[in-house]
Amino acid sequence: MTKKKKFDDLFKQTANEVDVNGDIDFVKSDIHNIPPKKSTLKETKEKRTNKVQGYFTATEFEEWRLTFEILEKPSDRIRRLVLDDIKRRREKD
Amino acid sequence: MKILFYSIKGGQGKTTHSISYAKHRDCFYVTNDHESGTVSIYSSMFSENQLQVIKPEDSLDIPVDFDIVFDFGGWVDERVNHISGLCDVVVVPICHQSKADLMPCMKLVKSLSKYNENIVILINNTEKNEAQELKAHLSEMYPALKVFVINKSRYIGRLADEGKTVTELYQQGGLTKHMIKPLFKQFNDFYNYLDNF
Numbered sequence: 001m002t003k004k005k006k007f008d009d010l011f012k013q014t015a016n017e018v019d020v021n022g023d024i025d026f027v028k029s030d031i032h033n034i035p036p037k038k039s040t041l042k043e044t045k046e047k048r049t050n051k052v053q054g055y056f057t058a059t060e061f062e063e064w065r066l067t068f069e070i071l072e073k074p075s076d077r078i079r080r081l082v083l084d085d086i087k088r089r090r091e092k093d
Numbered sequence: 094m095k096i097l098f099y100s101i102k103g104g105q106g107k108t109t110h111s112i113s114y115a116k117h118r119d120c121f122y123v124t125n126d127h128e129s130g131t132v133s134i135y136s137s138m139f140s141e142n143q144l145q146v147i148k149p150e151d152s153l154d155i156p157v158d159f160d161i162v163f164d165f166g167g168w169v170d171e172r173v174n175h176i177s178g179l180c181d182v183v184v185v186p187i188c189h190q191s192k193a194d195l196m197p198c199m200k201l202v203k204s205l206s207k208y209n210e211n212i213v214i215l216i217n218n219t220e221k222n223e224a225q226e227l228k229a230h231l232s233e234m235y236p237a238l239k240v241f242v243i244n245k246s247r248y249i250g251r252l253a254d255e256g257k258t259v260t261e262l263y264q265q266g267g268l269t270k271h272m273i274k275p276l277f278k279q280f281n282d283f284y285n286y287l288d289n290f
Contacts, residue, residue, distance in 0.1 A: 004226065007223070007226055007227075008230075010192055010195070011195070011227075011230045013192075014192050014195050014196050014199060015199060015234060017196065018196060018199040018200050018203055023200070023203065023204055024101065024169055024200055024201065024204040081158075085158060
């Protein structure tokens with residue numbers, strides 16, 4: 001059997017197997033289903049809330065809460081970007 | 094722009110190519126690889142806060158207005174269905190040596206296509222002839238998806254060893270530029286496609 005034929009057969013066989021039983025269940029996966037450390041998250045949120053709320057209105061802060069949750073330490077550059085964007089939205093309104 | 098590089102199997106080229114693309118795009122890089130040394134190897138290539146690590150227990154909220162390259166994988170991360178739905182494109186790299194690499198790739202393409210139509214398969218670090226054959230098969234099997242090939246090359250390893258992307262090596266000029274030209278073209282074709290997003 002040539003190398004090419006071998007590869008062709010391998011590919012076909014794999015494709016058939018995936019067709020029959022090839023779904024990955026992301027939602028039900030419990031491999032890394034570790035519950036969040038709620039107290040730590042809460043403390044972090046409160047710290048950040050107190051620190052940043054002075055810059056925004058409550059609505060704007062809620063909108064940008066996402067930005068700060070994903071980043072441990074918002075750099076000045078990011079803070080500037082966020083403030084510029086809020087300024088732009090305010091002017092638009 | 095948000096792009097996810099993902100595979101459920103390790104060693105498929107996610108980190109190499111996601112880091113390289115994030116450098117090309119000069120954007121944020123977010124990884125769930127908190128233990129294998131990604132951060133310590135590559136952090137010097139990024140400015141402060143550009144490289145972020147998400148641990149398994151962290152919830153994931155994605156800011157809407159930032160360009161981000163996500164590097165997730167090595168295992169089935171249940172946050173991926175959420176992220177892949179929000180990303181503009183999902184790159185599934187495969188470094189083919191056997192069925193053990195091919196099957197996870199195909200399973201992943203099948204499963205992720207429920208969440209995102211824009212899936213790109215990146216065949217990399219694979220023997221040249223085999224890469225072309227694999228590309229032909231995958232293109233036939235998934236006509237709606239883009240399939241790219243980046244050949245196996247020792248120059249790609251210099252990303253981890255020296256912090257230099259293929260583009261940077263090419264721009265150095267000289268003999269390296271000449272040697273690396275075909276590889277650089279492959280990277281360029283891949284990046285030109287992703288740059289549309």
